[in-house]
Amino acid sequence: MLRNEFEEVLITQTPYYQKLNKVYRDSLNFQRYLNLLKNLSNNDPILKYFEDKEGKEIVFMGRKIFSLQEDFVTNYLNFIRDESLLAKWDEFFERYSNTLFEIYKNFTQNDPFRIFIFEIVNRKLLRDFITRETIGRTIEEKAYIAERIGVVINQLFNYVRRSLTRYVMVQDRLITESYEKVPAYPRVSRNELTKLMGRLILKKGLPEPIFSAILKNLLNTNYNLGxxxxxxxxxxxxxxxxxxxxxxxxxxxxxxxxxxxxxxxxxxxxxxxxxxxxxxxxxxxxxxxxxxxxxxxxxxxxxxxxxxxxxxxxxxxxxxxxxxxxxxxxxxxxxxxxxxxxxxxxxxxxxxxxxxxxxxxxxxxxxxxxxxxxNEWDPYFLFLVGERKTIEEEAFQNLLKDAVNECKGSKDYMNILNELRIPGFLKERYNTVEIMKRFNTIIKELFEPFLKTLLLEELIDYYPKVGSALIPENIRYVAEEAMRGRVSLVEKGVTPKITMEEKPLLGVDRYKNLIAVLTYDIRGSTFMGTKLQNAEKESEIRNLFQETMLTVIEKFGGLPIKDTGDGGIILFAKNNFDIKNGKTKIPEPGSVLNAVRCGLEMVKESINFVQENIEHYKDWFREVEDRKINFEGITYATLPPAYQSIFQIGVGIASGEYPKEIYLEQNAFGDLDLSGMLVRESNFYSKIKSREKSTVICDDATVFNLLLNVDKFSFLSDTGVKLTAESMDIEQELEYWINQKTSRRGFIIDFYRIFLSKMGEEIYHPGSLKILIGVTDIVIEETGEIKDGKGGRGKFLFEVSSEVPK
Structure with missing residues (x-):
């Protein structure tokens, strides 16, 4: 496995990614409606494709297919408004169908599941365009449009399935039993649906007010499955x-x-x-x-x-x-x-x-x-699968009596009611057995197919959405999922880096709760001693600086373990307070965020220390070089490099598990002391020098722990750290995020403005620890520990900074 592949797997387990997954795949509704659809369709085999998914199938619609379906709806509505435009419509439809067939073949590649996905997502897209184009129209106009355009859509997709997939076993029973049974209705409220279906309900033998009254009375029911x-x-x-x-x-x-x-x-x-x-x-x-x-x-x-x-x-x-x-x-x-x-x-x-x-x-x-x-449609779904109650005869007659008043303005309605009327002495009654028979037929042949179309569309979502802009976070998620091979891309090709089927079983959880050791090294101490020529003064100044560092350490909850003279060793555990007060000597693991924040603050305060004390330099240092330095009015930026480096620090942070990688115990002098690999490694990282500045270096375990504990993170990439969505269309935005992911050289912890940049230079490694650089073959043990290709202990290093690294 390559280094980046392991990072990809870990990224999918982060709270931020899981949150995006939950939001944009609508995992809660997906699961509840998938189970409902399986119940209604007797576990149709096509639904097995969705069983192992965490949420909705996501489809990214390219510009061509999106515009094509938009033009289809617009042109057909123009045609039915003015049927003298038949020749123009025919000319358009020929171009449209040829283009659609080409896109269809390229996308489906004779895969039965992709055939199913393509049809459902395009029908969902068409429904949204029809909804947009019929806003403000009357119920009668919407119903007429839905019936006319629905015939064309059904014929089109039926032909595509039959002609272009003749050598494939297409599992289309769910489609033929749903979409092909009803018109292409726009999205409407639950109360509007029966009005839209009014003409078809009448054809099946009931006035719409009668049907609606019965349905409303029967909706209250229970469902205890699960x-x-x-x-x-x-x-x-x-x-x-x-x-x-x-x-x-x-x-x-x-x-x-x-x-x-x-x-x-x-x-x-x-x-x-x-x-x-x-x-x-x-x-x-x-x-x-x-x-x-x-x-x-x-x-x-x-x-x-x-x-x-x-x-x-x-x-x-x-x-x-x-x-x-x-x-x-x-x-x-x-x-x-x-x-x-x-x-x-x-x-x-x-x-x-x-x-x-x-x-x-x-x-x-x-x-x-x-x-x-x-949800809005749940009462209707519940009616289909729940145990239906019955209406007592007298209550039924009273219900019909109230509904009949709504029918008196329609001759067609009254003709049907006359058929259903039973003559009686002094009291008019209706044939409730026949009425319920017709009611159940309407449910089975109209309502159930339509509701199945809504359930099918709950399994799949598409981007970009009709009439709504996407936020960068949404685009980012689609891009990341595309790179994992978990987005169906129409007209667009992206080579996935690692797919769910290839995902190895890794101990990612080992990085969720860790203990960190921070070691810092004060630079230029030898130079300072030479210039001071006074051991007592040197000790006082160093102690003054150490107090500054300790103030920062205490601020972030660190536990000072050892003063090394030229630095210190600090422990970061969840229960540092109890360790400090002698209640325990067993460190409790958790997030190591405070260790990283502490390291950055120490760097900041080391600069502040020089700026605050620069006025004392003329008293502290006796110049022995040939040239004389005038410290009056000098600033940190104008200090000679050798003097700038005196209070620069190197911070090393290594994170791991107790007691395998770090152990806390009293030493021979009775003081708390740390031992283990993390002490040696953090000390090594603190020695990695930069001529121009203080440095904070951490290992991969520290970075992985941060990613698994923060609410949000971004990728650090040469393409930039922010997306200006206003200047890009959706495809450009998608490309941007894909480039961010593939070219990343680290991570950004957004809320704390922490930049984590992968080390890109060869580093000398002492002992058995190997510093792994670049795209390297690694081995992940069952525990999640990283090993190099030969099974030795390996680490990737990151430089930590509060500004964008150059």
């Missing part, structure tokens, strides 16, 4: 439990329970909520106790540090010594402040969670019916 799956998933939620998650589980199933079914759901939710509630409550109490302890600690530290500061003033020796004490006091207070802030934020999360669960526990069973997702 109940056990729902209860099982609710019980398995664990810490992920939330109101939103419960609604998501219910929404993923076509589920409209009766009172008994809802009682089972209610019981499952309450049981799970009660268990989580106790856990959340105990955690909230523990955090409140920690905050209380920290508040007491502030008073003690403030008193102690104030006394030390007063003693330092009384025994004043140097300005640097006093400044160092002030910095220590500031750092101690800041450390407590940051700890309290972190716990307060954590407390807010647990308080919110506790309040939410309390709200769920107070709900009544009737409240849970509001959790059930009901």
């Amino acid at each position: 109940l056990q799956k729902i209860i099982k998933k609710i019980g398995e939620m664990g810490k992920e439990f939330s109101r939103e998650k419960v609604m998501e589980i219910l929404g993923a199933h076509f589920f409209f329970p009766d009172e008994e079914g809802m009682l089972k759901v209610f019981t499952a939710v309450q049981t799970t909520a009660q268990g989580i509630y106790e856990e959340v409550k105990n955690k909230r109490i523990a955090i409140e106790k920690r905050i209380e302890e920290l508040n007491k600690e502030i008073e003690d530290i403030n008193r102690l540090m104030s006394e030390q500061l007063i003693n330092e003033v009384r025994n004043f020796s140097t300005e640097e010594s006093l400044e160092l004490h002030i910095k220590k006091l500031k750092r101690s207070l800041l450390t407590l402040g940051y700890d309290i802030r972190r716990f307060r934020l954590e407390l807010q999360d647990y308080q919110k969670k506790e309040s939410e669960i309390e709200g769920i526990l107070k709900l009544k069973i009737t409240d849970f019916f509001k959790f059930i997702t009901k």
